[in-house]
Amino acid sequence: MDKIDLLLIHPPAFFKRDIIFPGPIAETVQEVTDQFLAFPIGFISIADFLYKRGFNVKILNLGELKSLDLFKFFSNLKADYIGIGLHWCIHSKGAIDLAKFIKEINPNFKIILGGLTSTRFHYEIIKEFDFIDGIIRGEAEEVLLDLLKRKSFEDVPNLTYRSGDKIKVNPMRPNISNLDDLNFTNLDLIMFKDKIKSSIGKWVWNIPISRGCVYNCKHCGGSSYSYKSLFNRNKPAFRSPEKIIEDIIDLKERGIKRILLFQDPRIAGRNYWEKLLKLLTKLNIDSLTLELFYPANEEYIDLISKINFEVTLTISPESGSERIRFPHGRVYSNSALLKCVEICGEKGVKLTPFFMTGLGEEDEESRRETRALCEEICRINTKYLKIREWFNPVFGPMILLDPGSLAFDYPELYGYKLIFKNFKDYYEGLSLPSWHQWISYETKNYSRRDLAKNMLEDLEFVLDLKERYATDSSVEGYLLDQEYLNLERYNLYCYKIVAEELENCDLNSLMEAYKNRFNEKILPKLKYGEKFLEAFDRSIGLIA
Ligand code: SF4
Incomplete structure (x- = not known):
């Protein structure tokens, strides 16, 4: 194998563990499995950015490659830097255990972490784990370019690293402002692609509309607040509609059949979404999913219905109770949501609603309201749609609170009590065997045990709903x-x-x-x- 300048590794959520009982941890994202094998899209933009500037950079998705002989692979590997992604907190244990394993094989590798979770806990991680050499805080493309050119941590912006017995925290650099300079589809940089068994990167892929968000959903580590405080990004940067269309065409040529365009195009303003939807109507692809951050009006849904391929909309009211939803950061009424569901039904546009179990202020009354709203959506759907797959309300158990979210930084303000308060808590908590022991918080009204019970009850409720509203009318389908x-x-x-x-x-x-x-x-x-x-x-x- 040629020498690699930087190997970017997406760790499995759990690395070298005897036993886990993941329960419903991946309930809303079953394709990524309990190893959470989809890597952050930033891996591609980083790898491509460096590759285009002459560096040999590869991506290794270890969530996918159970059969790889890791000892042999890392013993033979020639690389200057190993970058391990620690974006989502579910990878806290996997990322650290993998770093230790690699460093034991070859102490000369310089191991760097990056991503939301490692940014939030940068100082603590460097202090606690001496086999990790550095952490990149915030966005990494230009920081890594700087590092690969200098081959030294000193004075590289955004880096936290150990220097002798001191920890140095270098200042942040400005972020890339023009996202059109980045590429999010260069899947050629992924190693061992032929061994990948899941759909991710084979026929399913995500592309972003922007970096950053204008909203502040309290539990979200990608909110406006989190981007400002962790990533130094004061307002979202948007990719041009033309660039997004280029990506979609490129992905089609690569055999990708299902694309999720994440973030709601409407947050960039009317001109932006009008242009994007107009360009989408000229395409011929298999299917696309678009997010709604708030209910869409008739004009928007009408334009979606004119697109020539299958478009699914998703919306996440999280709670059916306005009393809970508004302070949580989603300020729209149930009636606005139901109107949107009705219009989607009339125009034949699929809409998937997401609800969340375990929100801060949730109580028995709000749980009843959530179920009632979810059932009402199903009732409306039955008027228009008769196909089983079209009824797909989702209840997601929250389980882990995003470090760096408002709810994590100000738990009492939003009805939470943290059980995992620092990185060590996440690491040790995720070392326990079962999903219910990974619930990282309690709420004003529910203990951890109650939350686990509520999560299972809500999932059972969805099955009851499916039984009542989502069965095929044909006898065979029903069975x-x-x-x-x-x-x-x-x-x-x-x-x-x-x-x-x-x-x-x-x-x-x-x-x-x-x-x-x-x-x-x-x-x-x-x-x-x-x-x-x-x-x-x-x-x-x-x-x-
Ligand atoms: S969850 Fe809320 S804050 Fe986070 S990206 Fe979505 S809309 Fe923005």
Whole structure:
């Protein structure tokens, strides 16, 4: 293998672990699995930016490559710098354990972390983990260019690093203002592409409309507040509609069939979205998903309905209670949302609503309101759509609070109580085996245990809804749905049993019980006895 200047690695969420019980952790993003194998889109822009300036940069997605002999790979690797992504906090454990593993193989590699989570905890991570050499805070393209040219951490902006027994925090540099200079589709820079089994990068890909957001949803690490405080970006920068269209055409040529355009084009203003939608009507691709940050009016939905390929809209009211939704950062009424659902139905445009379990001020009344709103959306849909796939309300269990979000920085203000308060808490918390132990906060009204229970209850509610509103009218389709629904219900039941058993018994004893399943002395010690053994089989996520 040729020498690499920089190898960018997306770590698996859990690296070299014996056992995890991921439960519903990836409920809303099932394609990425419980290893969260989709890497941040910034990996491509960084790698392409450096590649175009003459450096050999590759991307390695270790969430995908279970079969790779890592010891052999890193022993043979010749690279100056290894950049490990620590953007989403779910990778806190995987990123650190991977860095340690690589450094033990070759102490000469310079290991750098980057991304939202490592930016928020830069000082603590450098202080705690001596096998990590540096952390890039904020956006990384030009910082890494500087580093690769100088081959020294000194005076490279945005870097936090160890110098002797001191920690140095270099000042931030201005961000790239013209995002059209960046590329987000150069998938050729991904290593071992032929070994990738998931759909990500094969026929599904995301492209951004902007960097930054104008909104301040309290739990979001990509909010206006977070971009200002962590990334030094005071207002969003938008990519031109022409550049986005270029990306879409390029992705089509690369065999990508489903594209998510993330961020709502309307936040860039009328001229922008009009131009983008006009250009989209000239394309012929398979399917595109567009986000709505607030309900769309008839004019907008009408333009979407005129696009020649399948467009799905998504909207995230999070709560069905305006009392909860407004302070959370989504300031629109239920009636505006229902009107949007109705217009989408009339014009035959798919709309997927997302709700969230575990918001700060949530209580029993707001949970009832959320269910009622979700059911009302389903009722409206049945008037217009008869196909099973078109009814797809989603309830996402929050589980981990984004470090760097307003809710993380000011928890009491928004109804949260942090259990994970610093990076070590995230790292150690995610070292526990089960998803319910990863819930990183409590709320004003619910303990961690209550939140876990609510999350499973809400997922069960969605299955009930699907049963009532989303089954095919054909007998065959109906039976198929019943099988799927029964299986999903059984999964939820298993998550509950394993979580409860782990509350009463440590993992080693449970493992012992599992291994000696025919030992009659052990079974009576378990609260759920044989049911636990079945649940264990179904809930287990990974044996490395
Ligand atoms: S969740 Fe809210 S703050 Fe975050 S990107 Fe979406 S609209 Fe912006």
